[in-house]
Amino acid sequence: MSKSKHKVPQRHGETPLGLYLHVPFCSTSCDFCGFYQIQSDRKGILSYIDGVKRELELVDVGSRKIDTMFWGGGTPGLLPAADMLKVGSSITDALGMPTQEWTVEMAPSSVKRDKLEALKEAGVTRISMGIQSLNERLLEALGRQHSLKQIHKAYNLIREVGFRSVNVDLIFAIPTQTEEEWRADVRGALALQPDHLSTYCLTFEEDTALFIKLQQGKVSIDPDREARFYTAMWEEAENGGFQQYEISNYARPGHQCLHNVYTWRMAEWIGVGPSGSSQWAGSRHTNTPDLKDWLAGLERGERGLVDRTELSDGLLLEDSLIFGLRMNEGVDLAALERRFGRTLRQVAFFDQLVEEGKALREGDVLRLTPEGRMVADAVGEALLGRFG
């Protein structure tokens, strides 16, 4: 699988613009999750809805329209239908409808018909559901709230209401999971016939219940096992007609997540909501992660940005290479030379990747081989600071 058979079309004209909305609410905290999330309550939700509206008043995109929108979290699908509609219309009133794709993340336990119908009516084109596993024992090991029955019920409802694209997320290398159980999870997920599959190797995030177990020695990390599970994924996905297009992502032709692809190609995006991150207006920045701090900032007419980094051509070039190489389409060195005015086709490090069997060169395009994809993080690290 060295060559991507179906590419996301390049968008001509100005840089694509995405809108990422962070919805921080969850009904419970999963044992593995380090994302910013808080328990939902009515007062918090109402203040959040108001905050989104205020934040959008501070975002000036001129006459530009958004191409893609992604609601992530947290659990955006936890919001009641009427609230989702309010948030949706605040955004579309301010920025127009996304012209290409609108994704909403949902957890199986929060999927309800009225919510799906409201989202469909509002213009959502893509639902992403975190199923994580189809094995009851492993769902419990992850501290998930949903059962296998709920996964099937939620998935069938999503299909019945009918969205252009449906993604499911799976996690692998869960403690006690065998390779056969992982293969069974992938086959089970593919049997649902989604359009897109995201598969993440379990990471032990600080301040999570699983991280504490790791510190206590109750669970362990085995990189060889992770690598075996990762390659097993390739086989199962290919048998199921799915093609890998990024390290963790597989899709049927024409169903890649455009929002993410544009992000990996270093386009522009605006993050709204606590801990929403942006690459916009000459800088990369993140909103303050705390709901109360975010709201207090908005009261003062500020977006409360933290971690602000000025965007330089060096930084954008470096990240175009790091993230571009994570995609099977690879990077077009000649196109990057034109964009950044730097010489790239003769860089010795790229020749070295090819000599080591980690990358392939086809004309001006450099892409990772399967061996290279196994060590994509190390390749990315080796690129850090080379072009800054």
Ligand SMILES: C[S@@+](CC[C@H](N)C(=O)[O-])C[C@H]1O[C@@H](n2cnc3c(N)ncnc32)[C@H](O)[C@@H]1O
């Ligand atoms: C931001 S989460 C939100 C999804 C949604 N709240 C849900 O749980 O269904 C998106 C996905 O990231 C993945 N994820 C989150 N934490 C992870 C971890 N520690 N290791 C691996 N994958 C993780 C899960 O597959 C999850 O579905």
Ligand code: SF4
């Ligand atoms: S995985 Fe999803 S539902 Fe679980 S705590 Fe994280 S964001 Fe919330």
